Amino acid sequence: MSTNILIKEKRNKLGLTQKDFSDALGMGRNGERTLRRWENGESSPSNIELNHVLNFASEVPFEKKKDMRFKFIDLFAGIGGIRIPFQELGGECVFTSEWDKFSQKTYRINFGEEPSGDITKITDTKEHIEQIPDFDVLLAGFPCQPFSQAGLKKGFADTRGTLFFEIERIIEKKKPKAFLLENVKQLRGHDKGRTLKVILQHLVALGYFVDYSVLRAADYGVPQNRERIYIVGFDKKQIDIPSHYSFPYPQPTHEITRVGSILETNVDEKYTISDKLWEGHLRRKKEHQEKGNGFGFSLVNADSEYTNTISARYYKDGSEILVEQEGLNPRKLTPRECARLQGFPEEFIIPVSDTQAYKQFGNSVAIPVIRAVAKQVISEMNRLKK
Numbered sequence: 001m002s003t004n005i006l007i008k009e010k011r012n013k014l015g016l017t018q019k020d021f022s023d024a025l026g027m028g029r030n031g032e033r034t035l036r037r038w039e040n041g042e043s044s045p046s047n048i049e050l051n052h053v054l055n056f057a058s059e060v061p062f063e064k065k066k067d068m069r070f071k072f073i074d075l076f077a078g079i080g081g082i083r084i085p086f087q088e089l090g091g092e093c094v095f096t097s098e099w100d101k102f103s104q105k106t107y108r109i110n111f112g113e114e115p116s117g118d119i120t121k122i123t124d125t126k127e128h129i130e131q132i133p134d135f136d137v138l139l140a141g142f143p144c145q146p147f148s149q150a151g152l153k154k155g156f157a158d159t160r161g162t163l164f165f166e167i168e169r170i171i172e173k174k175k176p177k178a179f180l181l182e183n184v185k186q187l188r189g190h191d192k193g194r195t196l197k198v199i200l201q202h203l204v205a206l207g208y209f210v211d212y213s214v215l216r217a218a219d220y221g222v223p224q225n226r227e228r229i230y231i232v233g234f235d236k237k238q239i240d241i242p243s244h245y246s247f248p249y250p251q252p253t254h255e256i257t258r259v260g261s262i263l264e265t266n267v268d269e270k271y272t273i274s275d276k277l278w279e280g281h282l283r284r285k286k287e288h289q290e291k292g293n294g295f296g297f298s299l300v301n302a303d304s305e306y307t308n309t310i311s312a313r314y315y316k317d318g319s320e321i322l323v324e325q326e327g328l329n330p331r332k333l334t335p336r337e338c339a340r341l342q343g344f345p346e347e348f349i350i351p352v353s354d355t356q357a358y359k360q361f362g363n364s365v366a367i368p369v370i371r372a373v374a375k376q377v378i379s380e381m382n383r384l385k386k
Contacts (some may be wrong), residue, residue, distance in 0.1 A: 004041040007053055011039075014057060015105055016351060023335075023353045025056060029270040060112035061347040068092035070378065072137040073176075075167060077115055079106045081342065081364040082139045082182065085371035089378050094133040097122060102356040109351045123166045129173045137377065138179040140167050141365055168202050177238045178381045180373065181231040182365055185214050188229055199231070208233040211247040215373070217343075217366035219252035223259050223306040224341050226366050230373050239384045247380065250372035260302030262340035263323065271331040273318065278329045281319060297322055299330060310341055315358035335361070343367035 001009075011021045018039070022031030037043045045053065062084060069090035074083045077098040087093065096115040098104055108114050122128050142163055171179060187196050196212075203210045210233045217226040232247045273281075285296030297319040298308045308320045310333075318332035321341075325331055333341065335350050335357035342364050350357050 002041070003044055003050060004039050007035070007045075007050075008039045010054055010056070011035075014109065014351060017353070019353045020105075020351065020356070021056075023357070024349075024351045025053060026268070028268045057109050057349050057351060060110065061345075061349060062087065062111050064092060064112075070137060070381075071133070071135040072139055073097075073132065073135045073170075074115075075119060075138065075140040075170070076142045076163070077103075077107060078141060078364050079103050079360045080111055081344070081367055082141055082180070082370050083111070084345070084367055085374040086137065086139060086378075088371070089374055091137065091378075094135050102352050103360055106349075106351055106360060109349050119163065119166045123169045126173060129170055132170065132174060135174065136177045136381070138167070138171060138174075138176045140179070141182040142167060164199055165202075168206070171203070171208075172206055175235055175237075177235050177385070178377055179208075179231075179233045180377055181233075182370070183229050183231070185227040185229055188212075188214060196229075203231075203233055207236055209236055209239070209241045209245065209247075211249075213247075213249045215249065215369050216252075217369050218257055218306045219254065220250070220366070220368045220372055221253055221255035221257060222341070222343050222366045222368050223257035223262060223304075224309065224366065225306050226309045228365070228369070230369075232373070232377060234381065234384070238386060239381060240386050241384065248376055250376055253372075257306050258302070259300050259304040259307055259323075262337050263302055264334055264337055267331060267334055271334055272325065273322070273329050273331060275329065277317060281317070281322075297330075299324055307341065310338060310362050312359045312362035314338070314362045315355045338362070343369075343371075 011018070014021070016024065018035050019032050022035045025031065025035075027034060034043070038045055062080070064087075070092070071094045072086050072091045073095040074080065074093050075097050077083065077096045083093055083096075093111070093113075096107065096113060097117070097119045098107060098115040099118045104115050104117075116122060122132070167181070187199075190196065200210050200212070210231065212229055212231040214227055214229050217224045217228075230249070234241060281297040288296050299322050300307050301324040310321060314320060314332070321333055322330035323333065335354055338358060338361035339348055339350060342361050343366055344361075352360070
């Protein structure tokens with residue numbers, strides 16, 4: 001079979017566009033054009049380049065293992081950041097839901113499973129919910145836009161705000177032993193605390209012990225100042241909750257963090273921001289300073305202790321995390337650096353365009369924090385089971 005057909009078949013098998021595939025392969029600024037020429041037979045890759053193309057995502061890095069010790073479901077799964085630690089602890093994922101088609105692609109290539117789509121189509125009837133296999137633990141990083149400072153703070157008035165109630169329906173019908181919900185820190189203070197109060201009241205009404213805490217990624221070895229709220233619950237009919245019990249959230253490790261630990265050494269020039277963009281950042285920062293507020297870009301280097309929080313809007317201009325470069329304009333993080341900043345394993349495959357990768361990692365979780373919480377959830381679930 002000719003080289004151009006082999007390359008095209010590989011890309012089509014993965015379900016990727018030429019832009020997705022060239023970015024995923026790290027082909028640089030002109031990668032899409034080069035890949036198109038290869039597929040059209042206008043030029044040919046070297047043997048090393050061809051092997052790189054054909055070996056990309058040839059294995060599923062996080063496939064299910066046999067003889068797992070408990071079962072869980074992964075709702076609003078994104079790219080599987082919450083799933084990885086629970087799978088490491090011996091959990092088998094029996095159901096996944098994620099509506100974004102690009103995140104579905106990343107999830108499929110890394111876990112070998114296509115997530116179910118719109119959660120509201122699954123929870124719309126009792127019969128549909130009952131089709132979800134039985135499970136022990138429910139995991140959900142439910143959409144954070146309605147409660148985030150970066151959004152419009154619409155809360156339950158926003159339709160996405162009601163997606164919590166889809167979780168509630170599944171818990172009510174399936175009665176898992178435990179759950180872990182993750183959201184932005186702002187959920188705690190949204191609408192003067194009433195939003196969180198409603199969430200907790202609804203969970204308690206279902207017969208669950210519920211606790212919550214805000215944890216900071218930088219306290220668990222991640223060089224990122226990312227704070228998130230973690231809500232843990234146990235079914236009191238299945239778990240023997242002592243009086244005056246509080247969930248033992250993991251203690252901070254206080255590991256020394258350094259941004260240099262996540263930086264790549266040879267970074268393509270396409271990640272260096274343009275003169276126009278850099279001048280705009282400098283101008284806007286000066287305007288903000290003159291008004292007396294702290295908004296503007298954030299510059300880090302290898303010796304910085306941690307970065308700001310990476311968000312789903314990072315693809316726009318990278319202003320929250322720019323990396324200093326000697327003699328050059330600053331640069332954005334690469335997708336692989338974003339993966340590392342969230343604690344994803346090196347074997348995690350990034351099969352989408354840079355723009356989609358930035359959105360996906362910005363929307364994801366700090367895996368080392370989830371890992372620490374997950375150990376406590378499973379430990380307590382086993383220790384206190386009736």
